[in-house]
Amino acid sequence: MAEKTDPTKEPRAVAVNVLKGGFGKSTTAINLARELADRNGRVLLVDLDDNGHTTFNLGYRDQYESDNHVQQVLLDDADPLENVVQVTDNLDLFPSHEDLEEVETNLKSAMASSQRLGRNIVDPLLGDTYSYIVVDTPANRGKLNDNALFATKNLIVPLRPESGWESGITQTNKRLIQEARQYFDLELLALVPTDLSERLDQDTRDRNLLYAINSRDELASFVPNFAHLSAADWEAIDAGDYTGDLPGIRHRASIDKAHRARKPLRDYDAECDQLGCYEELAQIVENGGVVR
Numbered sequence: 001m002a003e004k005t006d007p008t009k010e011p012r013a014v015a016v017n018v019l020k021g022g023f024g025k026s027t028t029a030i031n032l033a034r035e036l037a038d039r040n041g042r043v044l045l046v047d048l049d050d051n052g053h054t055t056f057n058l059g060y061r062d063q064y065e066s067d068n069h070v071q072q073v074l075l076d077d078a079d080p081l082e083n084v085v086q087v088t089d090n091l092d093l094f095p096s097h098e099d100l101e102e103v104e105t106n107l108k109s110a111m112a113s114s115q116r117l118g119r120n121i122v123d124p125l126l127g128d129t130y131s132y133i134v135v136d137t138p139a140n141r142g143k144l145n146d147n148a149l150f151a152t153k154n155l156i157v158p159l160r161p162e163s164g165w166e167s168g169i170t171q172t173n174k175r176l177i178q179e180a181r182q183y184f185d186l187e188l189l190a191l192v193p194t195d196l197s198e199r200l201d202q203d204t205r206d207r208n209l210l211y212a213i214n215s216r217d218e219l220a221s222f223v224p225n226f227a228h229l230s231a232a233d234w235e236a237i238d239a240g241d242y243t244g245d246l247p248g249i250r251h252r253a254s255i256d257k258a259h260r261a262r263k264p265l266r267d268y269d270a271e272c273d274q275l276g277c278y279e280e281l282a283q284i285v286e287n288g289g290v291v292r
């Protein structure tokens, strides 16, 4: 049964993007959408990445390989609701398709080609059919990414402590956020450190990532509370007497296994201790930013 949307909250769309593959975009998009649906009623997850991981991870490979519904909806004005599938009671998915490269090419010669996702999916459905829309995106710049940013105007950036996370954030800021802002208002809602290991007390990539985003003025206000560390916290960590929760989304087998079970984390392992992070992310989207 679909719950009623909460009239006190503003409907909002958000894109999950970072210009790096394997940084947690799909995992973040799936679990954020699932938590939003749990808290607010109907939510749509749109998979615009041609690798289809979000679509496979939710069990919809058939849609990825059948008629090119993305072409039909974005370029030929087909009804988006006839092309969504159900993930859970309140969560629908607009699946990716194996021929998204063709859609990307066709968009290049289409009129108003960056506005198609907005005009054909987000604008008609947001606030009416769905209270929130989450868009998973490809790791490279292009028309589909343009569409995702222009339609949602909001961005969440996942960061993994892999080599390259610094260039991931620099490139995403320079080539995506700053460029988009020359044409429209794009809000960064959150930076999400994800897939972290258990130690913070040594010179590791995890520590460097957490330290960098928490200490740089231009980044710190986008760090969710679950990844926030104050100067006093760092002192405690270095003195060996930090007793708070480990910050960031931790590496958990069940987060990865949920994908193979074709389920969002909440439906695979409702006891997972990291679910609260995705809940706070949902709250951040509801609020339109981090509330400290």
Ligand SMILES: Nc1ncnc2c1ncn2[C@@H]1O[C@H](COP(=O)(O)OP(=O)(O)O)[C@@H](O)[C@H]1O
Binding pocket: 020, 021, 022, 023, 024, 025, 026, 027, 028, 053, 194, 195, 196, 249, 250, 251, 252, 253, 255, 256, 257, 259
């Ligand atoms: N917190 C986590 N714990 C365990 N595995 C994770 C976690 N976050 C991401 N992963 C795994 O890392 C891989 C890459 O994540 P994914 O979300 O697919 O990245 P992207 O969409 O950016 O390519 C996946 O196999 C995913 O299951």
Ligand SMILES: [Mg+2]
Binding pocket: 025, 026, 027, 049, 053, 054
């Ligand atoms: Mg992905």
